[in-house]
Amino acid sequence: MFFQSKKLIGLDIGTANIKMAEVDFSRKGSTLVNFAIMPTPPRAINGGEIADPSAISEALKQMVAGLKTKRKAIAVGLWGTSVISKRITIPMMDEKLVGGQIRWEAEQYIPFDINEVNIDFKILKSFQSSPETLDILLVAARQDIAFLYQDIVQSSGMNCSVIDVSGFSLANCFLNNWGSQKGQTVALMNIGAAITNFVVVENGEVIFCRDIPVGGLTYTSEISKAMGISIEEAEAMKISACTGQAAPEEVAKILQTTHELISEEVQSSLDFFVNTTPGLPVQQCLVTGGASRTTGLINHLAQSTKMGFQIFDPFRNIKLNERQLTADYVSEIRDFAAVAMGLGMRAQGDA
Ligand SMILES: Nc1ncnc2c1ncn2[C@@H]1O[C@H](COP(=O)(O)OP(=O)(O)OP(=O)(O)O)[C@@H](O)[C@H]1O
Ligand SMILES: [Mg+2]
Incomplete structure (x- = not known):
């Protein structure tokens, strides 16, 4: 059908929170029908690894029941060390032949066994360094992890229709809200609990994507270490301090010194990007994720990187179903929703 809306649910399984976005998606304009967020079961994801798949399936079941949706198809995002993306340059060839060649080319660039990964690639249309070569963004995802996600989704009674990379979903959310922004280079940062998805979009194309291993948990564990308290206590204290409630001085x-740590990591990824990717300078950075709420972090990043930072609104150009979503709820989920929204706006059958 021509303007068929794709009936997917975007699913973002994070270390701290699981999010689901039910979006009526069309290229002419999308509507957020409903949204669910639930804390990830304690220790179900540990150090970026799924430690308790059945606890996650159980949580998904509850969330789907709460959404009261008829949809069965899920688009889920992979992140962290199970995916890697890299810009590579290969000899010029007919674009149709790249698919057949890419495995051979990829082997030398990725740190996983080539037989145990799913490979995807994007020819960088607006970014070609020489007429004799093709610049490609290579994406490799560990197959065992992709299977594990599929199992988790299936055990919750849903079907896994799309498996994407969270950073690319973040970019998809941006593109559906801002359009392709020709002539612009924009950095996107989703600062979560364990990782920060860092993506650079140029002329509407992802040209760089990596997950930086810092986020809200970096603060929590620094507080826990310095004050000799449990992670749970440290987390509660951090949230109190960041929401204007009473907390020890x-x-x-500790928040202040941890800003330094986070900024250094972000700066080193930015430097890596700038040194390996000739092109336009990054004009602005849009930031989201639960940990972007940490008091003083965005200011600190803006000062240390000398970039303009702005809050990434994942609903900028999205209609909201007001029968389900109150204004308060929407403002509460805004900082957590970008990846799930990007996944919810994937066409079914996308790789
Ligand atoms: N008001 C707040 N102030 C500071 N930090 C906050 C606030 N609210 C949430 N956070 C932090 O945000 C993080 C959770 O954000 P988010 O849901 O985006 O992460 P996640 O997607 O679960 O994690 P990841 O993607 O890293 O696996 C937690 O570390 C939490 O402490
Ligand atoms: Mg996340």
Whole structure:
């Protein structure tokens, strides 16, 4: 059908929170029908690894029941060390032949066994460094992890229709809200609990994507270490300090020193990007994710990287179903929703 809306649910399984976005998606304009968020079961994801698949399936079941949706198809995002993406340059060839060649080319660039990964690639249309070569963004995802996600989704009674990379979903959310922004280079940062998805989009194309291993948990574990308290206590103290409630003075000091740590990591990814990718300078950075709420972080990043930072609104150009979603709820989920939204706006059958 011509303007068929794709009936998917976008699913983002994070270390701290699981999010589901039910979007009526069409290229002419999308509507957020409903959204669910639930804390990830304790220790179900540990150090970026899924430690308790059945606890996650159980949580998904509850979330789907809460959405009261008829949809069965899920689009889920992979992140962290199970995926890697890299810009590579290969000899010029007919674009149709790249698919057949890419495995051979990929082997030398990826740190996983080539027989145990799913490979995808994008020819960088607006970014070609020489007429004799083709510049490609290579994406490799560990097959065992993709299967594990599929199993988790299936055990919850749903079907896994699309498996994507979270960073690319973040970019998809951006593109559906801002359009392709010709002539612009924009950095996107989704600062979660364990990782920060860092993506650069140029002329509407992802040219760089990596997950930086810092986020809200970096703060929590620094507080826990410095004050000799449990992670749970440290997390509660951090949230109190960041939401204007009473908290020991020491917490504010630890937040401050941890900003340095986070900024250094972000800066080193930015430097890597700038040194390996000739092109336009990054004009602005849009930031989202639960940990972007950490008091003082965005200011610190803006000062240390000398870039303009703005809050990434994943609903900028999205209609909201007001029968389900109150204004308060929408503002509560805004900082958590970008990846799930990008997944919910995937066409079915996308790789
Ligand atoms: N008001 C707040 N102030 C500071 N930090 C906050 C606030 N609210 C949430 N956070 C932090 O945001 C993080 C959760 O954000 P998010 O849901 O985006 O992460 P996630 O997607 O589950 O994690 P990841 O993608 O890294 O696996 C937690 O570390 C939490 O402490
Ligand atoms: Mg996340």
